[in-house]
Amino acid sequence: MSNPPPSPAASRTVRCYHCREVFDVPPKAMSISCPWCYKRVTLDDIVVKDTCMQSRVQTCGRLLVHRKGSIVASIIEAMQGIEILGHAEGAITSGGPVLIGPKARVKGDVTAPSIWMEPGAVIESGYFKIIGPDRLAKGPSRPPEPPAPIVCTANDRPPVVVPAWKPVLRR
Ligand SMILES: [Zn+2]
Numbered sequence: 001m002s003n004p005p006p007s008p009a010a011s012r013t014v015r016c017y018h019c020r021e022v023f024d025v026p027p028k029a030m031s032i033s034c035p036w037c038y039k040r041v042t043l044d045d046i047v048v049k050d051t052c053m054q055s056r057v058q059t060c061g062r063l064l065v066h067r068k069g070s071i072v073a074s075i076i077e078a079m080q081g082i083e084i085l086g087h088a089e090g091a092i093t094s095g096g097p098v099l100i101g102p103k104a105r106v107k108g109d110v111t112a113p114s115i116w117m118e119p120g121a122v123i124e125s126g127y128f129k130i131i132g133p134d135r136l137a138k139g140p141s142r143p144p145e146p147p148a149p150i151v152c153t154a155n156d157r158p159p160v161v162v163p164a165w166k167p168v169l170r171r
Contacts, residue, residue, distance in 0.1 A: 014060035015079045015095055016041055025060075046078065048086070062096070067103055082112070 011024040021036035030044045045061040048069035056075040057063065063078035065071055070087040081096030082088075084104045092098070094112035102120035111129040 012043075014041075014043060017058045017060060017077050017079055017095075057090075063094075065104075067101070076108075 012027045013022060013024050015022050016034040016036060018034060018039045018041065019037040021034070023035050025032050025043055031040060031042050033039065034041050042059040043061055044059065046057060046059050046063045048065045048071045050069060052071045054073045057071060057073045058075065058077040060079045062080045063076065063082045065084045065086045065088055067085040073090040076088060076090040077093040079095035081098065082092065082094045083099045084106060085101035087105045089107040091108055092110045097114045097116060098110060098112040100106055100115065100117040100121045102118040104121045105124065106121070107124040107126060109127045111131055114130065115128060
């Protein structure tokens with residue numbers, strides 16, 4: 001008999017914004033020391049409802065900028081996603097999807113696995129990069145490994161062998 005899998009509420013998996021390593025934290029913890037780099041990390045969501053000016057705004061959770069909120073920081077980083085309905089200015093990095101609402105105003109580079117922008121949003125300047133969270137600040141990933149051939153067997157039919165995948169495009 002194997003142990004039952006841990007329930008999803010038992011812990012939460014986060015990615016450290018200093019060293020990009022992944023670890024589990026208690027679900028209600030608000031900040032913790034990263035077990036990989038020993039630096040303190042913020043875990044809870046950051047909600048910006050009015051003006052917020054700081055040098056760095058970073059969390060392992062999400063960043064939510066309300067319609068009347070304004071965030072100006074040299075580094076804006078949220079590992080689980082960013083939602084901007086108001087104003088955001090700075091180098092924005094997200095480990096999750098970025099949503100830019102119809103009345104939003106954004107100035108600065110945005111790096112995220114996906115960016116959704118509503119019509120009406122204003123981008124004053126910036127360079128957008130779509131990149132997976134596992135590749136943030138870690139350089140290029142290795143090319144994907146071709147999967148092994150798959151052998152399918154049906155009851156009374158001969159086995160079907162799917163040939164190994166070969167890259168079509170030459171580098
Ligand atoms: Zn760390």
